[in-house]
Amino acid sequence: MSASAFRRHLTSRVMTALVVVLSFTAVLALVLILGNLVAKGASSIDWAFFTKSPVPAGQSGGGVANAIVGTAVVVGLAALIGVPIGVGAGMYLAEYGAGRLGFLVRFIADVLNGTPSIVVGIVGWTFIVKPTRHFSALAGSVALAILMIPMLARTTEEMVRLVPNSLREAALALGYPRWRTSLKIVARTAMGGIVTGCLVGIARIAGETAPLLFTALGNLNFTLNVNQPMQTLSLQIYVYATGPFDEWHRLAWASALVLMGLVLIISLAARWVTRQRYGSIR
Amino acid sequence: MVASANTRLRLETSRLTALFGQHRAVRDVTLLFPAHTVTAIIGPSGCGKSTLLRCLNRMHELTAGANVEGEVLLDNVNIYAPDVNPVELRRRIGMVFQRPTPFPTMSIYENVAAGLKVNGRRPRPEVDDAVSRALQQAALWDEVKDRLHTSALDLSGGQQQRLCIARAVAPQPEILLLDEPTASLDPAGTQRIEELCHALKRLYTIVIVTHNMQQAARVSDYTAFMYLGSLIEVGRTDEIFTKPKVEQTEAYITGRFG
Amino acid sequence: MTSLLGRDRSDRIYRRVLTGFALILPALILIILGVLFFNALPALKRFGPSFLWTSTWDPVAEVYGAAPMIFGTLASSLLALLIAVPLALSVAIFLTEFSPRWLRRPVAFLVELLAAIPSVVYGMWGIFVLIPFLRSYIVPPLKALFGWTPFLQGVFYGNSLLAGGVILAIMVVPYIAAVSREVLLAVPTSQREAALAMGATRWEAVRSAVLPYGRAGLIGAVILGLGRALGETMAVTMVIGNRHDISLSMLQPAYTMAAAIANEFSEATTATYQSALMEVGLVLFVLTVTVNAIARILIWRVARGAAVGSSAL
Numbered sequence: 001m002s003a004s005a006f007r008r009h010l011t012s013r014v015m016t017a018l019v020v021v022l023s024f025t026a027v028l029a030l031v032l033i034l035g036n037l038v039a040k041g042a043s044s045i046d047w048a049f050f051t052k053s054p055v056p057a058g059q060s061g062g063g064v065a066n067a068i069v070g071t072a073v074v075v076g077l078a079a080l081i082g083v084p085i086g087v088g089a090g091m092y093l094a095e096y097g098a099g100r101l102g103f104l105v106r107f108i109a110d111v112l113n114g115t116p117s118i119v120v121g122i123v124g125w126t127f128i129v130k131p132t133r134h135f136s137a138l139a140g141s142v143a144l145a146i147l148m149i150p151m152l153a154r155t156t157e158e159m160v161r162l163v164p165n166s167l168r169e170a171a172l173a174l175g176y177p178r179w180r181t182s183l184k185i186v187a188r189t190a191m192g193g194i195v196t197g198c199l200v201g202i203a204r205i206a207g208e209t210a211p212l213l214f215t216a217l218g219n220l221n222f223t224l225n226v227n228q229p230m231q232t233l234s235l236q237i238y239v240y241a242t243g244p245f246d247e248w249h250r251l252a253w254a255s256a257l258v259l260m261g262l263v264l265i266i267s268l269a270a271r272w273v274t275r276q277r278y279g280s281i282r
Numbered sequence: 283m284v285a286s287a288n289t290r291l292r293l294e295t296s297r298l299t300a301l302f303g304q305h306r307a308v309r310d311v312t313l314l315f316p317a318h319t320v321t322a323i324i325g326p327s328g329c330g331k332s333t334l335l336r337c338l339n340r341m342h343e344l345t346a347g348a349n350v351e352g353e354v355l356l357d358n359v360n361i362y363a364p365d366v367n368p369v370e371l372r373r374r375i376g377m378v379f380q381r382p383t384p385f386p387t388m389s390i391y392e393n394v395a396a397g398l399k400v401n402g403r404r405p406r407p408e409v410d411d412a413v414s415r416a417l418q419q420a421a422l423w424d425e426v427k428d429r430l431h432t433s434a435l436d437l438s439g440g441q442q443q444r445l446c447i448a449r450a451v452a453p454q455p456e457i458l459l460l461d462e463p464t465a466s467l468d469p470a471g472t473q474r475i476e477e478l479c480h481a482l483k484r485l486y487t488i489v490i491v492t493h494n495m496q497q498a499a500r501v502s503d504y505t506a507f508m509y510l511g512s513l514i515e516v517g518r519t520d521e522i523f524t525k526p527k528v529e530q531t532e533a534y535i536t537g538r539f540g
Numbered sequence: 541m542t543s544l545l546g547r548d549r550s551d552r553i554y555r556r557v558l559t560g561f562a563l564i565l566p567a568l569i570l571i572i573l574g575v576l577f578f579n580a581l582p583a584l585k586r587f588g589p590s591f592l593w594t595s596t597w598d599p600v601a602e603v604y605g606a607a608p609m610i611f612g613t614l615a616s617s618l619l620a621l622l623i624a625v626p627l628a629l630s631v632a633i634f635l636t637e638f639s640p641r642w643l644r645r646p647v648a649f650l651v652e653l654l655a656a657i658p659s660v661v662y663g664m665w666g667i668f669v670l671i672p673f674l675r676s677y678i679v680p681p682l683k684a685l686f687g688w689t690p691f692l693q694g695v696f697y698g699n700s701l702l703a704g705g706v707i708l709a710i711m712v713v714p715y716i717a718a719v720s721r722e723v724l725l726a727v728p729t730s731q732r733e734a735a736l737a738m739g740a741t742r743w744e745a746v747r748s749a750v751l752p753y754g755r756a757g758l759i760g761a762v763i764l765g766l767g768r769a770l771g772e773t774m775a776v777t778m779v780i781g782n783r784h785d786i787s788l789s790m791l792q793p794a795y796t797m798a799a800a801i802a803n804e805f806s807e808a809t810t811a812t813y814q815s816a817l818m819e820v821g822l823v824l825f826v827l828t829v830t831v832n833a834i835a836r837i838l839i840w841r842v843a844r845g846a847a848v849g850s851s852a853l
Contacts, residue, residue, distance in 0.1 A: 012741035016638055022630035026713050027647060030654040033665050033710075040668075088561030096555060097562075098346075105562045107836065108569050114764065114832035116771025118798045119572060119825050122805075122818070126575045146568060153565065170383040173341060174397040174449070175373030179554030188387050207658025210773040210798070214805050234660050241664040242778060249668065256661045263656050369548055 034260070041257030044250050049258075053222050054236075057245065064255050066222040067236040070137070071262070073224060074216055074232055075206050077141035082148030083198055089149065090156025090194075095182050097157070106157070112150035120146045121211035129215055137230035140216030144205045151201045159193030160186060192273050199270035203263045209234040233259040292317045292487045293338065293457055298352040300333050300342055307333040309511040310352070315457075315504075320479050320488040322502035322519070324495055326539065330511040331491045335459050338489065339375040340368040356457070373400060376450030376486070377459045381466050382442035384434035384449075391430040393445055397453040412452050419485070420448035421478055440471025447478065451486065458482065460490040464497065476501050495535060499523050507531045572825065580819035582812060591819060597784040599808075604816035606823065608784045612701065612794035613824070616776065617769040619705030619790065620712055625762055628713045632720035632761075637732075637746050648721075655714035663778030666707045671698040671779060674706070679791065693789040699781035702790040707779055708769045716765035723757030723839065724750060760838030767831040771824065773798040797824040 052063035089109070093102055124143030129135055163186050171181040187194070209232075212218075217229040218239065233255055240252035293315040300308035308330040315321050323331040336342040337350055340361060353360045361371050376397075384393050394413045398404060404412075413430070417423040422444040426437070434445060443463060450458060460479075464472040479488060479501045492498050498505050499519060506516040507530075515522065515531045526532040533539055583591065587604060594605025631651060635644055679696045686692050696702075727750050735749035736742075751758070781793020782803055797820050808814040 008741050008744065012743035015743040015747075019630045019634050019638060022627050023634040023647070026627045026631050026654075026717070027650050029710050029713075030650050030657075032669075033657065033662070034653075036665060036669055037661070085561050085564055088558055089565055092558035092562035096558065101559070101562070105565050107833075108565045110836045111829055111832045112565065112569060114767040114771065114828055114835075115572070116773065116798050116824055116828055118771070118773045118801050119576070119821055122579075122801070122821055123572055123575050125805075126579065146572075149568065150565060153562075164383075166379060166381060166383045167385065169341070169344075170377075170379060170385070170446070171396075172344060173339060173372055173377035173379075175369055175371075175400050175453070177369045177400075177548050178551045180400065180550075182554065185385060189385070191387070203656060207656070207660070209658070209660040210802055213802055234658055237660045237664060238774065238778075241660070241667060252664055253668075256664055259658060260661060263658065264653070267653075267656055367548065 037253065037257045037260055040250075041253035041255075044254035045257065049251075049254060054220050054251075057243075057248075064233065064236055064251070064258065066219065067231045067233045067255065068258070069222065069224070070216075070219070070230040071206060071232040071234070071259075073226065074137050074140045074144065074212070074230055075202060077137065077226060078144035078148060078205055079198070079202055081141060082145035082201070083152060085145075086149040086152025086201070087156045087194060087198070089153035090197075091160060091182065091187065093153060093157040094160035095186070106154075109150040109153045113154065115147075116210075117143075117147060117208055118210040118213075120144075121213060121215055124211060124215040132227075134227075135215060135217035135229040137216050137226040137228065140212045140230065140232075141226070143211035143215050144208060147205055147208065147211065148201045151204070152197055155197030155200065156190075156194050159190045159197060162193065163189045196270045196274045199266050199273065203266035203270070206266065207234055207259060207263055209238050233262070292357060293489075294355050295334075295337070296353040296355060298334070298337060298354060299350070300330070300337050301349045301351070302345065303347045307511055308337065311508075311511075311513045313506055313513060313516060315487055315489055317487050318483050318485075319503040320483050320490060320501055321504045321506060322498035323489065323491045323506045323508060324493070324498045324534075325508035325514075326534065327493065328510075329508040331508050332461055334508070335377075335461050335489060335491050338457070338459055339372050339377055341372070341377070343368070373397070373453055374455050375457045375459060376453070376455040378443070378446050378450050378461065378463050380462045382439060382446050384437070384442050384445055386433075386435055388434060389431045390426050390434050390437070390445060393434045394448045394452050396449055401453070412454075413448075416448040416452035419451050419478075419482060420444045421474060421481075422448055438471075440467050440474060443467060443471065443475065444478070447475070447482075451482070456487065458486040458488045460488065462491055462493060465493070472497070495523075507534060509534070569829075576818055576822040576825055580815055580822045583815035583819040586812065587816070587819075591816075592823070595784070595786060599804075599810075599813050602810065602812050604812075606797070606816075606820050608786045609795045609797045609800050609820060610823065611786045612704075612780070613770055613796040613798070613827075616701055616704040616708055616780065616794065616796055617766055619701065620708035620769045621762065621766055623706065623709035624712045624716060624765060627709075628716035628761075628765070629720055629758070631713070631717040632724055633746060635717075635721050636724040637750070638742070651714045651717050654710075655718065657711075659711070659772060659774035660778075662707055662711055663775035666703060666775060666779040670707060671703050674698075674703060690788040691790050694787075694791050696791040697793075699779055699793050700791050701780065701787075701794040704776050704780035704794065704796070705790065707775050708772055711772060711775060712765040712769050715768050716761050719761035719764055719839070720758055723754045723761055726757070727753045756838045756841045760835045760841075763831055763835035763838065767828050767835060770831060771798055771828045772796075773802050777802050797821075 049063040051065050053066045093106055096102065097106060120143045123146060124139045128139035128142055167185055167189060168181055171185040212232060212235055216232065218235040219229045219231045223230060237252050237255045237259065240248040240255065295311055295313045298308060298311045299306055311334060323334060325331050333342060338354060342348050342350060350362060353362060385396060391413055394416050395409050398409055398412055414423060417426065422441060425441065437445060464475050476497065479490065482488060490501060502519045504516065505519045505522045507514045509530060515526060515528045522531065523535060526535060591606055592610060593607050595607045596603050596605045635648055639647065675696060675698060683692050731749045731753050732745050735745035740748065776796050777799035780796065780799060782795055782799055783793040784795055785793065801817055801821055805817055808817055
């Protein structure tokens with residue numbers, strides 16, 4: 001092998017190694033973070049943790065029951081608002097989005113997907129907190145829904161586009177009108193993927209904090225009233241982690257572990273749905 | 283070709299031209315499809331035979347920029363008249379495509395019944411009857427009668443295509459359009475479908491597009507040969523294949539081009 | 541005999557309904573812009589363009605200048621990109637070019653998981669793990685080597701621009717990696733194969749055939765990451781120190797626009813204070829929308845309108 005060929009191959013080897021090393025450094029960060037979470041949080045998790053509400057500052061014990069339920073309520077309500085709109089917009093993009101309006105909507109959805117979540121919180125504050133003069137879970141849900149809608153629009157569109165055109169044709173040839181083809185055949189075939197997209201979106205907003213800072217605000221007590229401020233796991237972590245008490249820090253780790261667990265479960269459920277669907281297609 | 287006094291005409295085209303934008307894919311075709319016969323349309327790739335087929339049930343116009351001139355008459359009514367509802371029309375004409383397209387989220391039963399539901403709800407026993415009748419007509423009944431409610435995707439390719447045929451005939455259309463139905467099947471599957479054509483013409487008028495000349499010879503009563511969008515020759519199948527009148531037809535049939 | 545007459549109105553209704561849903565998206569962006577702009581109007585009128593380069597932020601005297609926040613936003617994001625881009629591109633290249641098949645799914649899954657970690661959890665990890673680590677193992681050698689530069693002046697107490705930049709880098713890596721990977725996957729294999737067939741080494745094939753082809757998209761991926769970093773709130777506010785101060789030294793506390801809004805919005809008791817924060821929000825929003833729009837245009841050139849980077853992120 002000539003000298004220059006040797007040098008080229010050596011460069012290739014070196015660059016390959018560099019790429020591999022850097023990749024694993026990045027992945028290492030993940031392992032470290034998750035590892036820390038488990039190590040520092042696991043010991044604090046017991047039954048009381050899940051069932052009790054926070055105790056006064058400085059005291060030990062207490063749990064995050066109100067935060068867990070609050071997360072479910074705020075996220076659930078946000079999904080109720082965001083899923084129909086997001087999926088509907090996604091269906092529009094897939095079925096009728098070839099023209100100029102479709103191009104515009106698609107571009108706006110992509111741009112909205114990068115909006116800072118704190119700005120969305122401001123919108124929720126302006127439209128619900130300000131007129132009603134109090135903070136509420138509803139305001140938080142509206143803010144989270146605004147985050148969800150562009151996300152779901154794009155994932156829904158992508159999933160519906162995957163449905164082969166031959167299926168549409170077969171339905172149309174049977175005498176299905178366009179709307180029925182779109183709903184009963186196309187959407188139904190893409191349903192697994194659409195659900196996956198929704199679950200992924202839900203997992204993402206379950207971890208959001210910024211939009212809730214001045215909408216849902218947080219609440220030390222257990223409540224189910226969406227017109228009142230409500231606590232979520234993410235808010236709880238923020239308060240505890242930035243607080244002065246060691247006891248709070250301990251609870252913050254545990255809460256973070258619970259939140260990560262929740263996000264992980266939903267993400268895995270999303271993958272499981274996809275596998276179910278595509279497992280049966282030849 | 284002259285229709286004899288005994289054969290009724292269900293379907294015919296009259297100076298039909300099909301366009302994609304400015305491009306004429308079908309040029310000025312006048313073709314008669316006598317009732318209860320099988321007519322094969324043959325020709326090299328790109329001759330417009332599939333496009334012609336898709337004009338018969340107004341599927342052609344679903345492509346952006348596609349247009350039609352001339353007439354297609356179903357029972358002497360022009361299906362392209364402005365007051366005709368294409369959706370309703372397609373319920374009277376069944377179509378089977380090149381690749382089997384069973385609806386993946388539905389069972390065998392639901393697939394066959396899919397075309398029945400568009401006309402409104404029917405009582406369950408009626409649907410059951412229609413499904414079994416259609417599956418029998420498609421020669422699939424014996425193979426699936428014990429697993430009607432399992433996924434349609436579990437069937438083999440040939441079975442799926444017969445399922446599509448069952449789905450197309452379940453609403454009891456008058457015309458059956460087959461667009462290269464055996465193109466993706468193995469010889470055994472192909473043979474079963476060809477046998478079906480003979481059986482089904484008792485009930486329906488069949489138009490089959492095929493790039494396989496031997497298939498046309500086996501299956502059809504009349505054959506139409508198309509080239510570059512124009513109808514070159516049409517006649518009884520045995521005549522076309524033994525004594526073609528036009529030189530181009532003979533050239534195609536003897537394999538001099540294709 | 542079934543009638544052939546009549547037209548189906550349901551199709552039109554269906555289309556109208558779906559269009560209605562779709563129109564909510566442009567409405568949203570206008571609403572956000574409108575809310576920010578109208579609420580910021582008093583501040584805009586009062587402070588004018590000097591808002592952007594004044595450094596004083598005094599709620600008592602009601603003088604507001606956003607320069608420190610803008611500086612901090614840009615500086616932390618820039619620092620984040622400097623760290624994140626080599627890491628993220630390596631991951632993307634590794635996954636598409638060099639990785640053995642069995643390793644692909646697990647690594648891709650781990651990267652996706654990194655993206656799924658909530659910002660507040662990153663922030664907490666930043667406070668309790670990263671900052672002590674920086675203080676003990678990273679800053680001393682950095683100061684020893686580069687302490688003479690203006691970038692590493694002063695005492696490191698923990699909450700700093702450096703911590704903000706590092707945590708942003710970690711958060712942005714999976715995002716850039718995922719989008720880059722999708723961009724690289726869109727490069728036709730014929731490009732690689734042609735290079736390899738001409739005798740190029742693995743690395744040369746990547747560098748000369750794949751990367752140039754996907755260059756626009758990769759730059760787009762990086763800019764998308766930038767957009768994400770600019771708007772990041774929780775993790776940043778928990779580690780950056782939250783001080784209205786401009787300093788070239790990474791070891792000093794700093795502030796970002798998003799962090800300022802998060803911290804001060806609830807305390808903004810006067811109309812002017814609130815309006816000033818709204819103006820900060822407006823600047824942030826316009827900045828991120830512009831950056832994202834540029835990124836998307838670049839990515840579209842390569843991926844042709846596919847929904848790149850919208851899943852799991």
